[in-house]
Amino acid sequence: MDMPSSCKYTMFFGRNLNSITCKGLALIVIALFLRVVLRPSLSGYGGIDKNNLDLIHSRSLSLDSDNGIRKEKFLEVPQIVWGLNNQKIAFARACLTARMLNRTLLMPNLSASLFYKEIDRLQPISFDKVFQFERFNALCNGFVQLGRYSDLRNRTGVYELQKGSGRKWTVERDLDQLKEFSEDSFNGYEVIRIVGKNPFLWHDHWPVKDYARVFECLVLVDEIAKEADKVVSKIREVGKEMRSKSQSAQSGVDPDSSLLQPVPYVAVHMRIEIDWMIHCKKLEQRLNVSEICSSKQEIMERVGNIVGLKSPIVVYLAVADSLLEDSSILTGWKEGLLPVEKKKLSVDGIYKKYPYLLQSAIDYEVCSKADVFVGNSFSTFSSLIALERTQKMIRMGVTSSCGVDVRWPSYAYNILGKSNGPHKWMTNMSDSSLKAISYGSNIISC
Numbered sequence: 134m135d136m137p138s139s140c141k142y143t144m145f146f147g148r149n150l151n152s153i154t155c156k157g158l159a160l161i162v163i164a165l166f167l168r169v170v171l172r173p174s175l176s177g178y179g180g181i182d183k184n185n186l187d188l189i190h191s192r193s194l195s196l197d198s199d200n201g202i203r204k205e206k207f208l209e210v211p212q213i214v215w216g217l218n219n220q221k222i223a224f225a226r227a228c229l230t231a232r233m234l235n236r237t238l239l240m241p242n243l244s245a246s247l248f249y250k251e252i253d254r255l256q257p258i259s260f261d262k263v264f265q266f267e268r269f270n271a272l273c274n275g276f277v278q279l280g281r282y283s284d285l286r287n288r289t290g291v292y293e294l295q296k297g298s299g300r301k302w303t304v305e306r307d308l309d310q311l312k313e314f315s316e317d318s319f320n321g322y323e324v325i326r327i328v329g330k331n332p333f334l335w336h337d338h339w340p341v342k343d344y345a346r347v348f349e350c351l352v353l354v355d356e357i358a359k360e361a362d363k364v365v366s367k368i369r370e371v372g373k374e375m376r377s378k379s380q381s382a383q384s385g386v387d388p389d390s391s392l393l394q395p396v397p398y399v400a401v402h403m404r405i406e407i408d409w410m411i412h413c414k415k416l417e418q419r420l421n422v423s424e425i426c427s428s429k430q431e432i433m434e435r436v437g438n439i440v441g442l443k444s445p446i447v448v449y450l451a452v453a454d455s456l457l458e459d460s461s462i463l464t465g466w467k468e469g470l471l472p473v474e475k476k477k478l479s480v481d482g483i484y485k486k487y488p489y490l491l492q493s494a495i496d497y498e499v500c501s502k503a504d505v506f507v508g509n510s511f512s513t514f515s516s517l518i519a520l521e522r523t524q525k526m527i528r529m530g531v532t533s534s535c536g537v538d539v540r541w542p543s544y545a546y547n548i549l550g551k552s553n554g555p556h557k558w559m560t561n562m563s564d565s566s567l568k569a570i571s572y573g574s575n576i577i578s579c
């Protein structure tokens with residue numbers, strides 16, 4: 134590219150330019166330079182574009198695809214219930230059960246509301262109102278398969294499978310039962326319908342990496358993904374304002390570099406609501422460990438001590454609604470960290486339009502997309518986010534979080550890490566069951 138010669142020496146420094154043309158050209162050159170040369174390192178802050186990621190996604194997903202799942206034999210499961218994480222796990226478990234039987238899973242209903250006991254208030258919501266059906270099958274092609282009730286040809290061929298329960302119903306017996314139902318003698322039945330307990334309560338027979346594979350095929354429907362994007366842009370907007378303010382205060386900082394990439398943010402899944410505190414204290418007693426409950430102060434302090442975190446930066450607090458009334462969660466943060474939550478961002482209206490499940494799904498997405506995520510390793514919500522972020526890293530070829538500059542870093546604030554910060558968190562994908570997820574023991578230590 135030809136430049137007016139007066140520009141040549143100054144343009145790489147991006148300042149002290151003496152003509153508008155120079156400045157414009159310099160910006161373009163810097164933009165190209167950053168795009169081409171710095172791309173891999175910038176992507177650590179979420180700069181990988183979506184298409185690129187999708188490409189990597191579909192390529193590596195099909196690498197370990199198998200011979201495929203039978204499309205004319207089905208498995209039906211009871212309605213999936215409880216919180217978002219429980220529903221995701223239950224759904225994945227149903228998929229993996231169907232895979233074991235080499236059957237297509239009939240698309241189950243999820244539950245829009247969070248009632249534990251009142252079955253009539255569980256508000257069934259079709260899976261494809263939350264996650265993209267076709268996309269799921271495309272991404273999970275050959276591994277697990279979802280079908281629609283309209284695919285059924287002969288509704289008479291249904292076999293009802295009652296899962297066992299009680300103390301005597303061990304993991305081994307459960308596995309034997311599934312093996313029995315995988316046999317040819319059940320091929321005559323178009324549908325095997327599992328009745329009884331919801332899949333979250335079934336025995337677990339699958340390694341963490343199989344769950345991870347199902348989770349990465351769950352892509353939100355456009356409507357909900359757009360709502361999450363709105364929240365993310367609002368967070369980044371606040372960050373941008375904050376940066377430009379602090380830059381005009383500090384002269385000599387080069388503003389150009391920050392114009393070209395999305396402003397990074399930290400998401401903290403802050404569990405300090407009263408219900409959680411009761412639960413985690415009990416858990417600490419039962420497991421005889423002291424690293425489960427973190428106070429507000431401890432969380433603030435540890436997040437403030439994350440090594441290498443560039444401030445000023447926005448910290449999005451994913452908190453229970455009850456804490457939105459508690460303004461003290463927004464004070465006491467280290468200088469340079471700007472805490473925000475739904476209310477402060479004025480995005481609570483977005484959430485209020487939706488039932489419980491979708492509200493959670495939006496928050497989940499906002500945390501998943503954060504440049505840095507900090508959560509509690511004993512929370513299933515946090516753990517699933519860390520797991521998906523680890524899976525994303527693995528897909529990009531990162532195998533250890535112990536290096537300095539990992540992409541999508543996650544931390545557990547309840548465990549002390551380096552320099553009094555939170556502990557780096559990468560999920561151990563070699564665990565043989567998902568149990569470790571709920572017991573905080575799925576962290577790879579450095």
Ligand SMILES: *[C@@H]1O[C@H](CO)[C@@H](O)[C@H](O)[C@H]1NC(C)=O
Pocket residue numbers: 199200201202203232235
């Ligand atoms: C399922 O059945 C198909 C067709 O019979 C077979 O090719 C495939 O290997 C089976 N898949 C699994 C996971 O057993």
Ligand SMILES: *[C@@H]1O[C@H](CO)[C@@H](O)[C@H](O)[C@H]1NC(C)=O
Pocket residue numbers: 212240241242257258259
């Ligand atoms: C799913 O819920 C709808 C109501 O929203 C209901 O009509 C349908 O029968 C349910 N499907 C299953 C498989 O339970």
Ligand SMILES: *[C@@H]1O[C@H](CO)[C@@H](O)[C@H](O)[C@H]1NC(C)=O
Pocket residue numbers: 287288289290321322323
């Ligand atoms: C439906 O399935 C049953 C049980 O497998 C079988 O006996 C029957 O012939 C099938 N009917 C049709 C119309 O395919």
Ligand SMILES: *[C@@H]1O[C@H](CO)[C@@H](O)[C@H](O)[C@H]1NC(C)=O
Pocket residue numbers: 421
């Ligand atoms: C709990 O752990 C502590 C040290 O970690 C140990 O000394 C104590 O014996 C344990 N208590 C029980 C009941 O296991």
Ligand SMILES: *[C@@H]1O[C@H](CO)[C@@H](O)[C@H](O)[C@H]1NC(C)=O
Pocket residue numbers: 561562563564565576577578
């Ligand atoms: C991951 O889990 C496996 C199985 O539980 C264990 O053997 C291994 O040491 C763990 N790896 C790390 C790095 O913690």
